[in-house]
Every structure is written in structure tokens, then in C-alpha cells.
Amino acid sequence: MTTVEEASYALSKIVDAGSQKSVIDLGWIKNVRITSPRSIITLALPSYANSQRDRIVKEVRKILLNFNDIDDVQIELDNSSPETNSSEVNTPQLQDIKDIKKIIAVSSGKGGVGKSTIAVNLACSLSKLGLRTGLLDADIYGPNTPSMLGVSEENPKVHGSGNEQRLIPIEKYGISIVSMGFLIEEGQPVIWRGPMLNSIIRQFLYQVEWNNLDFLVIDLPPGTGDAQISLAQSVPIAGAIIVTTPQKVSLQDSRRGLAMFKQLGVPLLGVVENMSVFIP
Incomplete structure (x- = not known):
């Protein structure tokens, strides 16, 4: 069975187009969970990286679906992002x-x-x-x-x-x-x-x-x-x-x-x- 560590390591190959840093290190992908045959991750992009969302989502799905015991990828959006902070x-x-x-x-x-x-x-x-x-x-x-x-x-x-x-x-x-x-x-x-x-x-x-x-x-x-x-x-x-x-x-x-x-x-x-x- 695929572990969270294996999935996170594989996802760390996805990088920010500007800094070339891993999206895992940047904290843009977090809360990786594996409940075979489903994988769930949280995507928390800052506003300036929203233009990369489609690419990152596509790469996440491709990487996780390469694992033999995963056939469904669920991506949650981080609702604590600045865009939804009404008090601000x-x-x-x-x-x-x-x-x-x-x-x-x-x-x-x-x-x-x-x-x-x-x-x-x-x-x-x-x-x-x-x-x-x-x-x-x-x-x-x-x-x-x-x-x-x-x-x-x-x-x-x-x-x-x-x-x-x-x-x-x-x-x-x-x-x-x-x-x-x-x-x-x-x-x-x-x-x-x-x-x-x-x-x-x-x-x-x-x-x-x-x-x-x-x-x-x-x-x-x-x-x-x-x-x-x-x-x-x-x-x-x-x-x-x-x-x-x-x-x-x-x-x-x-x-x-x-x-x-x-x-x-x-x-x-x-x-x-x-x-x-x-x-x-």
C-alpha cells in the first residue's frame, strides 16, 4: 500500500515555475492522505501562484494515479487563504x-x-x-x-x-x-x-x-x-x-x-x- 511519505516524496518533484522550489517545501500542497484507492491532498496556493493552479493540479493527478493502488485523487482547496478572509x-x-x-x-x-x-x-x-x-x-x-x-x-x-x-x-x-x-x-x-x-x-x-x-x-x-x-x-x-x-x-x-x-x-x-x- 502506498504510504503518505511515498506520495509526498513523489509530489515534491512538482516545482514553482518562478523559484523552482518544491510545492511541498513551499507549503502549497499539504495534508496528504492515503485511503486506498483514494488519495486526498490540500492545495493552498498564494494569490500570486494562482496562474499555476491548472498545471499543478494536472501534475498532482498524474503522479498519484501512477501508484498501483490509487485510482481516485481528491483535491481540497485551503479555505483559510487570504482571498476568503472577510475581516481583512x-x-x-x-x-x-x-x-x-x-x-x-x-x-x-x-x-x-x-x-x-x-x-x-x-x-x-x-x-x-x-x-x-x-x-x-x-x-x-x-x-x-x-x-x-x-x-x-x-x-x-x-x-x-x-x-x-x-x-x-x-x-x-x-x-x-x-x-x-x-x-x-x-x-x-x-x-x-x-x-x-x-x-x-x-x-x-x-x-x-x-x-x-x-x-x-x-x-x-x-x-x-x-x-x-x-x-x-x-x-x-x-x-x-x-x-x-x-x-x-x-x-x-x-x-x-x-x-x-x-x-x-x-x-x-x-x-x-x-x-x-x-x-x-
Whole structure:
């Protein structure tokens, strides 16, 4: 009969795509149980590893079904994951990030106005001034900064295990970069509701080795939704920049964004009017 030790050893061959560490060592697979002919395991993925879920599940089933006395694999999801902790979502607390001095949020009322371009150029400019700079792509549904910086093929590494796991940012042009774009396949949609969005943003803030930054530039998604509220209620923001274009509809949405930051108590550093003129 297959033992728990044998099954766990076999499952330890499954590794995280970024860090190449075993999912057993990372604590992503736990509570391995064997009740012949059934095997039961618990899958506890952090939010930033959700893009690997299908692959890991497939490999788990393949490995366990290779044992002669196992013909059924049951996979349980760990319900204690941050996505389902309603108290964290409903009662967020403002908390400094030890390794970051100042946070600048770049936002826009609507998409397509060049918000990510402004965020990337701002981060590059701060880095050129000799300031230690990070760039957090919090546009979870449309992460573009990896492509803009030429690092879309990179896989961030993870060190530590359990609750001590930390994501290592990708470095380019002197900027420490973290983006959802590193954690999903190209073209893969992120179909998440508010609590999961809040959770991944908090993990990007608090479970990343930011390494003593002078500035963290955060590229927010367009609009006035969960991401903006979650950020403003999680960390002290030094100021926000709103990006717009001269068109009336863009300006209308920008005013809503400005009003949102004012209501959340976030200082406004300025408004950038992008694409102001056409140069043939």
C-alpha cells in the first residue's frame, strides 16, 4: 500500500515555475492522505501562484494515479487563504511598508489614456536621478508594464516557505518590477472579484522583497474601483497623479478619479494631459 511519505516524496518533484522550489517545501500542497484507492491532498496556493493552479493540479493527478493502488485523487482547496478572509477585506488597516519611503499612485479615470506609459517613464526618471525605485503594476486585469520594459518573458523567484514566502522583483533599468503579467500566461484573462483583487494587491505590497526603496510607483487600473480603494486603505500614499487626454469624456472620468482620491484623503500631485497634440 502506498504510504503518505511515498506520495509526498513523489509530489515534491512538482516545482514553482518562478523559484523552482518544491510545492511541498513551499507549503502549497499539504495534508496528504492515503485511503486506498483514494488519495486526498490540500492545495493552498498564494494569490500570486494562482496562474499555476491548472498545471499543478494536472501534475498532482498524474503522479498519484501512477501508484498501483490509487485510482481516485481528491483535491481540497485551503479555505483559510487570504482571498476568503472577510475581516481583512472589510476592516483594512493603514500600515507602513518597512522597505519603502514614499508611494506614488498613477491613476486614470478611463483606460487608453497612457497611464502605464506615464508610470513607467516616471519610474525610469526617478531611477536615473539615483533614487532606489520600484514599479508595482496593480492593473491586475490588464498588466502591460512587463511588455513596456522588455521583461515579459521573465519569471520572478520566490524564497522562504509558508507565511514567510517573499516574491523577488524583476530588475530592469535599475527598477524593481512586480506585475501580475509575470504570473499569468500571455493572453490569459484574470477573472477575479473584489476580495481576490484586494488580496493580491496586499501581497504585492507586503510579501515582496522591495529592498529599501526611495519611491514605489504604483500603476493602478483605470476607474474608481476595488484596487484604488484597497490601496488607499492599506498604505499611506504620498500622492497621486491622474492621467487624462483632452477629450471631454476622459476629462469627465478624471474629475471622478480626482474626487475619489480627495474623499480617500490622498494628496493630488498633479494631472498629466497626455496626447495633447497630434504630430504627423
